[in-house]
Amino acid sequence: MPTGAIPVRQLSPDSAEELTTAAHALLAAFDGRATHPDLLAEVPYTAASLGDGIRHACRPVDTPDGLFVLRGLPVDDEAIGPTPAHWSTAADAGAAFDVALLLLSTLMGTPVAWEGQQDGRFVHNIVPSPGHEQEQTGASSSVLLSPHTEDAFHPGRAHLLVLGCLRNHDSVATTAASVRRVQLGAEDVELLSRPALPILPDDAYAEAQAYAGDPPPVPTLWQAEDGPTLRFDPAYTPLDRASDAHRAAYRRLEDELARVSVAVSLNPGEVLVVDNDLVVHGRVPFQARYDGTDRWLKRSSVRVPGRRTRPPAERAEHGYGQTVVEAFA
Numbered sequence: 001m002p003t004g005a006i007p008v009r010q011l012s013p014d015s016a017e018e019l020t021t022a023a024h025a026l027l028a029a030f031d032g033r034a035t036h037p038d039l040l041a042e043v044p045y046t047a048a049s050l051g052d053g054i055r056h057a058c059r060p061v062d063t064p065d066g067l068f069v070l071r072g073l074p075v076d077d078e079a080i081g082p083t084p085a086h087w088s089t090a091a092d093a094g095a096a097f098d099v100a101l102l103l104l105s106t107l108m109g110t111p112v113a114w115e116g117q118q119d120g121r122f123v124h125n126i127v128p129s130p131g132h133e134q135e136q137t138g139a140s141s142s143v144l145l146s147p148h149t150e151d152a153f154h155p156g157r158a159h160l161l162v163l164g165c166l167r168n169h170d171s172v173a174t175t176a177a178s179v180r181r182v183q184l185g186a187e188d189v190e191l192l193s194r195p196a197l198p199i200l201p202d203d204a205y206a207e208a209q210a211y212a213g214d215p216p217p218v219p220t221l222w223q224a225e226d227g228p229t230l231r232f233d234p235a236y237t238p239l240d241r242a243s244d245a246h247r248a249a250y251r252r253l254e255d256e257l258a259r260v261s262v263a264v265s266l267n268p269g270e271v272l273v274v275d276n277d278l279v280v281h282g283r284v285p286f287q288a289r290y291d292g293t294d295r296w297l298k299r300s301s302v303r304v305p306g307r308r309t310r311p312p313a314e315r316a317e318h319g320y321g322q323t324v325v326e327a328f329a
């Protein structure tokens with residue numbers, strides 16, 4: 001997998017300091033609790049006070065790679081404490097970074113959360129967890145996390161996925177592949193643009209998996225005004241229900257995505273921003289340590305108001321009963 005040519009946006013030391021200071025001040029005003037019920041409402045005011053350097057770094061994804069890495073945020077490996085063993089025990093670990101991610105996310109759009117995932121938090125903890133090694137979720141480790149659109153089953157899924165790194169001693173790579181880099185024949189594009197198969201809720205959504213309604217078939221590819229977009233999650237797509245021709249086209253798309261995939265091994269303080277309409281992401285397998293020094297990412301999801309990167313028919317989908325919660329609503 002190529003690792004070069006990943007667009008990098010470097011925050012100046014002054015901008016990094018400005019952001020960190022703002023995050024700490026906001027956190028201090030709410031007892032150090034990133035999940036304090038009143039903190040979120042203050043985030044837009046603080047975000048509005050941030051300078052042009054930070055704003056410029058948060059401009060939309062502007063290359064066909066559909067992603068960028070933001071560098072320059074400081075992380076003190078001692079101060080953040082041990083990596084939590086599970087998202088549910090993370091509490092306020094790494095809370096200042098949560099707030100920094102919320103500020104960045106707010107400059108990019110509107111942060112969103114899910115009632116049914118990680119207790120409705122706006123910033124998720126992505127850590128390997130005992131007993132979950134082989135799942136297709138962020139908590140796994142020993143298996144390849146196959147390339148997927150985040151929350152592909154739902155019409156309210158994020159436009160942008162923001163992955164901030166607190167710790168990654170083993171340089172475990174996130175993978176990313178852009179639909180704008182693949183080459184497919186016109187017939188494949190035509191087939192994959194038909195709503196033939198549903199995408200079922202993933203294992204992070206136990207409640208949605210029990211939803212009684214009919215799964216709506218959705219197109220894999222969509223021609224938006226500014227180019228192709230995709231909605232792709234093979235692990236949760238019942239491909240056995242498709243025609244042979246459709247399945248073959250799907251496999252060719254999968255192969256192409258593998259061909260153009262890049263590996264992004266995040267260092268502490270780096271933030272990967274992925275356009276969830278252009279790019280599928282995943283993760284290479286790794287051996288979890290379970291000693292408090294494990295890989296630790298923070299994740300936020302962002303909706304960009306007014307974006308027209310998706311088929312209008314999506315708006316009628318039931319979303320398997322899951323509710324997406326917009327910050328500041």
Ligand SMILES: O=C(O)CCC(=O)C(=O)O
Nearest residue numbers: 126138173174282283299
């Ligand atoms: O661990 C990673 O690098 C990515 C995990 C993932 O798919 C996610 O956080 O959405």
Ligand SMILES: [Fe+2]
Nearest residue numbers: 148149150281
């Ligand atoms: Fe993901």
